[in-house]
Amino acid sequence: MATYAELAQSLYPNMPPDVLALFSSEWARTGDPQVAIAEVRRSDAYDIAFPGNKRPDGTVKFDEVTYTGLKESYIGTLQEYGIPRNTSVDLLTDRFTGLIEGEVSAREFAQRIDATFQGIQENIPEVQTYYRENFGLDLTPEAIFIGALDPTVGEEIVAGRITTAQIGGEAARAGFTITSDFAQRLQRAGISQAQARQLFTSAETEIPRLQELQTRGGVQVPDQISLEDFTEAAVFQSPEELEEIRRLEREEESRFAPVGGAARTGRRVTGLTEL
DSSP: OOOHHHHHHHHOTTSOHHHHHHHHHHHHHHSOHHHHHHHHTTSHHHHHHSTTOBOTTSOBSSOHHHHHHHHHHHHHHHHHTTOOHHHHHHHOHHHHHHHHHTTOOHHHHHHHHHHHHHHHGGGHHHHHHHHHHHHOOOOOHHHHHHHHHOTTHHHHHHHTHHHHHHHHHHHHHTTOOOOHHHHHHHHHTTOOHHHHHHHHHHHHHHHHHHHHHHHHTTOOGGGSOOHHHHHHHHTTOOHHHHHHHHHHHHHHHHHTOOTTSOOOOOOOOOOTTTO
């Protein structure tokens, strides 16, 4: 027989864990899921998880499944215009809350986005020139577009958070999860979104290969090359990390050297000095 926690998960698969736990607890206590969700909606945890979803009288505008789906539709629409998911979540949270408060449908939001895009696309080169000359920033069309969607993001663009969010998005695309501090360090080093894609795409292939070479040499998993180590070599040219990678490359080459002949050149980590 399914537990209340399992039943709660089946009803609200995308509900935050703390709110879900509260709901299953109330369901177990009251025996009625409708009473339980009503109790949950009066909690502070609910207001944090579902901002903008309450009317002044305390009733909700959307049920929780619809709320989550609507927010996802906003994010999906932006992705169609080249705005990565991480960028939307990082920079447009307040914007999404305002849309929920205004009960803006997915269709209406898509229409607004298209109108905004049509209104700025011809001026993107001029805006890029402005930011380059006044702030020393080379903005992508996506960064300019997101700034047009929410004027308050303009300050965030100047502060570099747009690029930081894009770096995080490129890491996620390659299967890595990085901290905001890590992304900010790359941003401060001048890494663009395109360069971040190059870095993480290379890391996606090279790190497993280098770790395999280390395993052959008896290196234990906790001490193997990480994304941070790879980045230190590829971006910051750290002598220690560069030497470790080069040592592994030399060992791989010597392993395939024929007796009495020149060593076969194996695969090498490329692009380490191009970023």
